[in-house]
Amino acid sequence: MGKITAGGTMSLDGYIAGPEESGFDLLFQWYGNGDVEFPSASPNVPPVRMSAASAELIKPEWENTGALLVGRHLYDMTNAWGGRHPMDVTTVVLTHQRPEDRPEDDENFVFVTDGGIKAAVAKAQQLAGDKNVAVNGGQMARQCLEAGLLDEFGIELVPVLLGSGKPLFAELGATPVQFDGPITVVEGTGVTHLRYRVKK
Amino acid sequence: MGKITAGGTMSLDGYIAGPEESGFDLLFQWYGNGDVEFPSASPNVPPVRMSAASAELIKPEWENTGALLVGRHLYDMTNAWGGRHPMDVTTVVLTHQRPEDRPEDDENFVFVTDGGIKAAVAKAQQLAGDKNVAVNGGQMARQCLEAGLLDEFGIELVPVLLGSGKPLFAELGATPVQFDGPITVVEGTGVTHLRYRVKK
Numbered sequence: 001m002g003k004i005t006a007g008g009t010m011s012l013d014g015y016i017a018g019p020e021e022s023g024f025d026l027l028f029q030w031y032g033n034g035d036v037e038f039p040s041a042s043p044n045v046p047p048v049r050m051s052a053a054s055a056e057l058i059k060p061e062w063e064n065t066g067a068l069l070v071g072r073h074l075y076d077m078t079n080a081w082g083g084r085h086p087m088d089v090t091t092v093v094l095t096h097q098r099p100e101d102r103p104e105d106d107e108n109f110v111f112v113t114d115g116g117i118k119a120a121v122a123k124a125q126q127l128a129g130d131k132n133v134a135v136n137g138g139q140m141a142r143q144c145l146e147a148g149l150l151d152e153f154g155i156e157l158v159p160v161l162l163g164s165g166k167p168l169f170a171e172l173g174a175t176p177v178q179f180d181g182p183i184t185v186v187e188g189t190g191v192t193h194l195r196y197r198v199k200k
Numbered sequence: 201m202g203k204i205t206a207g208g209t210m211s212l213d214g215y216i217a218g219p220e221e222s223g224f225d226l227l228f229q230w231y232g233n234g235d236v237e238f239p240s241a242s243p244n245v246p247p248v249r250m251s252a253a254s255a256e257l258i259k260p261e262w263e264n265t266g267a268l269l270v271g272r273h274l275y276d277m278t279n280a281w282g283g284r285h286p287m288d289v290t291t292v293v294l295t296h297q298r299p300e301d302r303p304e305d306d307e308n309f310v311f312v313t314d315g316g317i318k319a320a321v322a323k324a325q326q327l328a329g330d331k332n333v334a335v336n337g338g339q340m341a342r343q344c345l346e347a348g349l350l351d352e353f354g355i356e357l358v359p360v361l362l363g364s365g366k367p368l369f370a371e372l373g374a375t376p377v378q379f380d381g382p383i384t385v386v387e388g389t390g391v392t393h394l395r396y397r398v399k400k
Binding site: 010011012013014015018019023026155157159160161162163164167168169171172173175176177178179180181182185187192194196 | 210211212213214215218219223226355357359360361362363364367368369371372373375376377378379380381382385387392394396
């Protein structure tokens with residue numbers, strides 16, 4: 001079985017979004033400042049073009065991702081990525097109620113409405129097989145971490161101060177949480193990629 | 201003239217202190233988890249012992265520091281480090297009022313009561329000569345940055361989540377602020393040292 005991973009792009013002062021949902025242009029510059037193109041399976045999301053150094057790390061990570069796990073907020077906010085996630089894998093959505101316009105699960109989206117984070121992770125692992133499950137969204141990552149389900153955690157650290165906003169892992173319950181590592185450090189263009197292992 | 205530098209030891213979620221001034225044991229593990237001893241000029245502060253990798257970066261940084269600049273809060277909180285700062289250089293203190301028990305400046309402490317951050321930086325630069333000025337404390341670093349006086353900024357990133365607490369650069373006014381770099385990345389034991397240059 002693969003690993004459960006999570007992560008996010010973060011400012012130097014610890015925010016994954018600036019005040020009033022600002023700062024994404026600065027945080028995500030590294031998705032567009034290089035020559036290596038990553039195709040997108042979503043009709044709504046353009047391909048990203050990152051530096052060779054970033055791509056050398058990110059490409060195998062994406063290729064080794066067998067399923068995504070997201071919360072309903074991200075699913076709604078992205079309008080279901082127009083029908084399929086850019087990473088071209090099945091996306092498991094943890095939600096209280098299945099959306100009315102998707103009465104059946106399919107290869108694009110699978111909905112978990114009972115059993116909470118544990119059931120959602122189990123479903124995503126089943127779909128991912130030997131590959132990894134990538135958990136997206138701070139609240140989902142926090143729930144995985146608190147339930148002891150997270151194996152690895154990545155930060156894409158961007159050299160900008162946003163001053164305030166939405167912190168990574170907001171409202172984390174049982175703190176402090178210590179990690180091993182970084183097990184990987186890669187310097188991209190305008191971003192430092194850091195990978196940590198959750199202590200178990 | 202030397203550079204004006206600032207920095208701090210920060211958790212993965214962006215805090216330089218945990219809730220209710222907690223977390224220092226975790227944040228500052230890297231000051232005690234190695235074999236390379238740094239002597240302390242303060243009678244109140246024991247020597248630190250860091251990893252060889254950390255020491256290779258930090259030792260020349262400390263040797264190239266000609267003066268420190270701190271705020272009154274840090275001076276009071278440390279009880280003036282027992283008479284001299286551990287780094288064995290003159291410490292400039294920006295304060296509204298000179299402490300009663302130090303009527304005169306000396307080689308240990310110099311007080312700047314007029315002219316604010318600019319006057320304090322100028323005084324520290326005069327004392328430092330060709331060496332650098334290290335600015336300590338988040339509020340002082342913020343004031344230097346906002347006044348356009350900061351040249352470089354360092355983060356010692358520690359793999360722990362504190363959940364809440366005192367953010368780096370709290371109450372930063374003019375955001376976002378972008379940096380160049382990291383110009384240096386060093387993996388110590390239990391800490392990743394990152395150095396950035398302020399865009400001017």
